[in-house]
Amino acid sequence: xxxxxxxxxxCSYGSEKVLRDVSLxxxxxxxxSLIGPSGSGKSTFLRALVGLEIPESGTVTLDGTxxxxxxxxxxxxxxxxxxxxxxxxxxxxxxxxxxxxxxAPVRIQRRPRAAVDALAKELLGRVGMGDKLDAxxxxxxxxxxxxxxxxxxxxxxxxxxxxxxxxxALDPERVNEVLDTIRRLTGEGITMLLxxxxxxxxxxxxxxxxxxxGGYVVESGPPQQIFEAPTQxxxxxxxxxxxxx
Amino acid sequence: MNYSFEFGEVLAELPYLLGGAAVTxxxxxxxxxxxxxxxxxxxLGKVYGPRPLQRGINAYVVFVTNTPALVQIxxxxxxxxxxxxxxxxxxxVVLALTLNSAAYLTEIIRAGVVSVRQTEIDAALTLNMGxxxxxxxxxxxxxxxxxxxxxxxxxxxxxxxxxxxxLFGVEELTGRAINISTANLRTIETFLIVAVxxxxxxxLASAALAFLGRRVFGIRERLV
Amino acid sequence: MWERVWFEAPSFFxxxxxxxxxxxxxxxxxxxxxxxxxxxxxxxxxxxxxxxxGPWLLPLRLLAVGYVELFxxxxxxxxxxxxxxxxxxxFPDASLFVIATIAVCLVATAFLSEIxxxxxxxxxxxxxxxxxxxxxxxxxxxxxxVLPQSWRVILPPAVAFAVMFIKDTSLASHIGVIELTFSGxxxxxxxxxxxxxxxxxxxxxxxxxxxLSRLGSYLEMRLAPARRS
Numbered sequence: 001x002x003x004x005x006x007x008x009x010x011c012s013y014g015s016e017k018v019l020r021d022v023s024l025x026x027x028x029x030x031x032x033s034l035i036g037p038s039g040s041g042k043s044t045f046l047r048a049l050v051g052l053e054i055p056e057s058g059t060v061t062l063d064g065t066x067x068x069x070x071x072x073x074x075x076x077x078x079x080x081x082x083x084x085x086x087x088x089x090x091x092x093x094x095x096x097x098x099x100x101x102x103x104a105p106v107r108i109q110r111r112p113r114a115a116v117d118a119l120a121k122e123l124l125g126r127v128g129m130g131d132k133l134d135a136x137x138x139x140x141x142x143x144x145x146x147x148x149x150x151x152x153x154x155x156x157x158x159x160x161x162x163x164x165x166x167x168x169a170l171d172p173e174r175v176n177e178v179l180d181t182i183r184r185l186t187g188e189g190i191t192m193l194l195x196x197x198x199x200x201x202x203x204x205x206x207x208x209x210x211x212x213x214g215g216y217v218v219e220s221g222p223p224q225q226i227f228e229a230p231t232q233x234x235x236x237x238x239x240x241x242x243x244x245x
Numbered sequence: 246m247n248y249s250f251e252f253g254e255v256l257a258e259l260p261y262l263l264g265g266a267a268v269t270x271x272x273x274x275x276x277x278x279x280x281x282x283x284x285x286x287x288x289l290g291k292v293y294g295p296r297p298l299q300r301g302i303n304a305y306v307v308f309v310t311n312t313p314a315l316v317q318i319x320x321x322x323x324x325x326x327x328x329x330x331x332x333x334x335x336x337x338v339v340l341a342l343t344l345n346s347a348a349y350l351t352e353i354i355r356a357g358v359v360s361v362r363q364t365e366i367d368a369a370l371t372l373n374m375g376x377x378x379x380x381x382x383x384x385x386x387x388x389x390x391x392x393x394x395x396x397x398x399x400x401x402x403x404x405x406x407x408x409x410x411x412l413f414g415v416e417e418l419t420g421r422a423i424n425i426s427t428a429n430l431r432t433i434e435t436f437l438i439v440a441v442x443x444x445x446x447x448x449l450a451s452a453a454l455a456f457l458g459r460r461v462f463g464i465r466e467r468l469v
Numbered sequence: 470m471w472e473r474v475w476f477e478a479p480s481f482f483x484x485x486x487x488x489x490x491x492x493x494x495x496x497x498x499x500x501x502x503x504x505x506x507x508x509x510x511x512x513x514x515x516x517x518x519x520x521x522x523g524p525w526l527l528p529l530r531l532l533a534v535g536y537v538e539l540f541x542x543x544x545x546x547x548x549x550x551x552x553x554x555x556x557x558x559x560f561p562d563a564s565l566f567v568i569a570t571i572a573v574c575l576v577a578t579a580f581l582s583e584i585x586x587x588x589x590x591x592x593x594x595x596x597x598x599x600x601x602x603x604x605x606x607x608x609x610x611x612x613x614x615v616l617p618q619s620w621r622v623i624l625p626p627a628v629a630f631a632v633m634f635i636k637d638t639s640l641a642s643h644i645g646v647i648e649l650t651f652s653g654x655x656x657x658x659x660x661x662x663x664x665x666x667x668x669x670x671x672x673x674x675x676x677x678x679x680x681l682s683r684l685g686s687y688l689e690m691r692l693a694p695a696r697r698s
């Protein structure tokens with residue numbers, strides 16, 4: 001049984017359908033990457049998964065339990081097992097780096113402060129931010145903020161980590177520091193859903209790649225298949241255009 | 246609570262109240278435009294005038310905007326006779342409201358004046374424009390555009406503030422409400438209806454000002 | 470005019486009168502503070518009511534919008550009259566001070582609600598998304614994320630509003646609250662020079678209002694550009 005199983009998920013902004021019958025599943029420890037042109041629905045899929053957009057139809061099953069997005073309790077249960085990192089980092093501007101990482105485990109998950117503090121410092125050390133505990137987000141570069149955001153997500157001890165174009169807003173020279181951080185995480189066996197335009201990186205770390213366009217899943221398969229022998233014309237177009245750069 | 250509302254007697258006086266609303270509008274127009282003219286000169290003096298003038302204008306603005314209009318009227322109304330000047334209550338109220346508005350409007354217009362870029366003035370100077378021409382063709386249009394929204398808000402604020410004229414026996418909207426309620430003893434009903442008239446009056450004024458702003462100045466901002 | 474002021478000054482500036490004026494000024498401040506603080510709390514609730522979603526809460530939103538639009542379009546003096554004549558028949562023992570303070574609160578609620586709303590809306594949606602996905606409920610999101618980031622936008626205009634109300638409470642003198650303006654009238658009735666009585670009143674208002682308006686402009690300068698984005 002897959003850890004996460006999404007069946008026929010659909011979602012609209014007003015009258016515009018942005019997700020059409022998207023199905024996708026991830027086993028424990030898998031790294032599933034979503035690729036596709038801008039506006040193909042990849043980010044919306046992640047946002048819908050955590051309940052930031054309301055799905056119109058379809059089912060999401062997490063570890064055998066179907067999520068009911070109309071029930072607050074069900075969504076809370078889901079969110080306590082997922083963590084999402086945003087393109088724009090979304091760090092709380094009014095809190096220090098350390099507080100950003102500890103607030104949810106302490107205030108929401110009610111874990112003991114001392115243990116959370118120790119874990120947060122360890123995680124921040126692992127992403128190379130151990131010397132910035134008392135800095136505010138506005139004092140940090142985009143790459144630094146994004147690494148803090150990853151530490152904040154990991155501090156929740158999620159079963160699945162969602163990464164939404166985490167390097168798109170960064171200066172080119174900052175991209176690698178964040179990718180290195182994620183690369184190390186993939187070695188630790190955490191399940192990930194990754195939306196990214198960094199094709200070389202996707203190809204390197206993914207166990208499976210899902211190609212999306214116009215709200216549909218065009219095709220999915222192991223990275224070798226998608227990048228070397230895509231079966232669909234649109235995947236071929238997209239991959240060849242991207243790889244030419 | 247067995248009080249039963251009785252609006253009939255008050256509604257019979259509606260024409261009288263609406264006449265009061267007209268007086269309110271007259272007071273507001275005089276005080277606003279008088280205050281705006283004084284405020285324009287005040288703003289220009291505060292920005293371009295010699296230092297002592299700047300100081301003087303600033304002191305006036307700070308003092309007037311930090312004290313209640315009601316007490317300012319009291320001073321004009323009660324203290325001037327001591328100096329041999331007798332003012333009718335309407336004159337005293339309108340004069341005081343004008344001088345009071347002048348202070349607020351000086352600040353509003355000053356913000357518009359300082360938003361004029363020196364390059365625009367330099368351009369006008371190279372065209373050999375005189376001081377008055379620069380004022381008329383360069384400064385005023387620019388100032389009008391930037392200060393229109395706060396000016397509109399002040400106009401509405403003045404409509405509400407002008408009700409203090411009633412306390413000096415001026416028969417504007419609130420004054421006539423006091424007159425009616427002392428006669429028919431339907432105080433609550435009277436003031437509720439007057440409140441509705443004020444709401445309608447300010448809504449009309451807001452709409453007219455928004456229309457004016459769009460038509461004349463091309464401003465698409467939502468006004469209070 | 471000035472001779473009269475000079476002549477009456479010794480009998481005017483007595484210890485007893487000074488205490489009287491200070492107590493009156495204290496009542497002016499108390500009315501403003503009580504009205505504005507309670508108005509801030511109600512205004513916050515109204516602003517939050519306007520942020521609710523869902524069709525079944527539409528009446529609540531309409532009520533909030535209607536309240537704000539109405540009470541910003543009625544003169545304070547008229548509201549004072551309405552509150553006075555609405556409360557006195559029901560609670561004959563209600564003090565005039567309480568009645569005036571309720572009137573301040575009613576108006577302050579409308580104005581401060583708009584100020585608070587602008588502050589809440591200044592917090593970017595990403596901050597709220599971040600909190601929501603960390604499983605913050607609406608109250609925790611408000612308390613830990615939205616309010617700490619919006620007070621910079623709320624505080625300067627809120628202080629400016631309080632300054633406005635120090636002045637507007639002078640209208641409460643008309644219904645007989647013994648605040649600062651009323652004390653000026655009392656000295657006029659006791660036969661003192663109007664310039665002496667009301668001049669003192671003006672100076673005392675200035676002494677209360679000026680520091681607060683300076684604080685307002687200081688906060689505006691200090692907080693506005695420092696907004697972390």
